Amino acid sequence: MPDAVHLRCSDPACAATLDARDNPLACPRCGGLLDVVVPLPQADPRDLQRAWLERRRSNDALDASGVWRFREFLPAYPAPALVSLREGNTPLLDARHVPAASRVARLFFKHLGWNPTGSFKDTGMTVGITEAKRAGAARVACASTGNTAASMAAYAARAGLPARAYLPRGAVSGAKLAQAIDYGAEIVEVDGNFDAALARLVAGAGTGEYFVNSLNPFRLEGQKTVIFELLEQLQWSPPDVIVVPGGNLGNVSAFGKAIEELVASGLIAKRPRLVVVQAEGANPFARLWRSGAAALEPQRDPQTEATAIRIGAPASWKKALRALRFTDGLAMDVSENAIRDAKAAIGREGIGCEPASATTLAAIEQLAADGRIDRDATVVAILTGHALKDPDFIMRHSGRERGV
Ligand SMILES: [Zn+2]
Secondary structure, three states: OOOOOEEEEOOOOOOOEEOHHHOOOOOOOOOOOEEEEOOOOOOOHHHHHHHHHHHOOOOOHHHHOOOHHHHHHOOOOOHHHOOOOOOOOOOEEEOOOOHHHHOOOEEEEEEHHHOOOOEOHHHHHHHHHHHHHHOOOOEEEEEOOOHHHHHHHHHHHHHOOOEEEEEEOOOOOHHHHHHHHHOOOEEEEEOOOHHHHHHHHHHOOOOOEEEOOOOOHHHHHHHHHHHHHHHHHOOOOOOOEEEEEOOOOHHHHHHHHHHHHHHHOOOOOOOOEEEEEEEOOEOHHHHHHHHOOOOOOOOOOOOOOOHHHOOOOOOOHHHHHHHHHHOOOEEEEEOHHHHHHHHHHHHHOOOOOOHHHHHHHHHHHHHHHOOOOOOOOEEEEEEOEOHHHOHHHHHHOOOHHHOO
């Protein structure tokens, strides 16, 4: 089994290995989350880098995807089986006007909101839905604060699979809900928050639904490629710091796995430090990090206007902890005011993002002001969603209600 793609329990104390075709949700031995293990390619790193760049000139569907372009590090599927909307290939934009731009040597926004459905979820969903098809799923399902539902609905439609999204009633941006409906998903509104919606999804397991939440390790494989593409855009010279918003913590887990695999294959030597940032009102992981406690204490009623990261019981906290330890990173939180200011500042860059994405700049402003980021550092803020994902937030804070 170790020579082929397989699953492994992410708890190193257990490390049970499983056949990828068994479609387990969690480790049957200890209940831990699973990792997909793809044998590392043996090719010369420079040959791989050349091949990946060369594929950008190709119109082949597999090459035109910014995820499958890096397929040497992904589970293998026959080309016609791939479910792709040409995701990835998102820009790295330099910051010009925000205060932090003058406090560090180089500050970039990696904008994952410029994916097909407007969020980073697409980079993982292309793998998740491809795997769902391979597994013979009759229907796919997820719990979501909105972005996952929109992405799942689009890729499921592409694959000809019915999709069902469990959403917290009244807590999802209308724009995201509209996307999921537009792509034909069935919507189940659940009383309570995201955590309640996730509990409802898991409770229905065994009814033939294939889950594409971030519990699904195949999605994280696709999200890994964000780091590959970012490094390619920086000529394979790793940045010092990468800052990523923390909700359910799947993204930082995927980034940590990418960095581990890139180091192990000799593609990079230096490990960029990963910084996870949460909103003060939805900060169970930042509190865990500060306290040094052994286990995450779920937060019962998380509150933040950054609804994409309004999550009290992040599923992937153990994987996220592993990512921070491997990269000498840290977790922190920022206030609602700081999120609002940072979001406006990113807008004035002509870039724009959804509120959760703005936590990154708020964190960078704070770390740079405190001297916790060196002045000669290269820093990357991961923007996870498009400005049009939550226009209501913009209108609430635009001053238009005052007649300005
Ligand atoms: Zn286990």
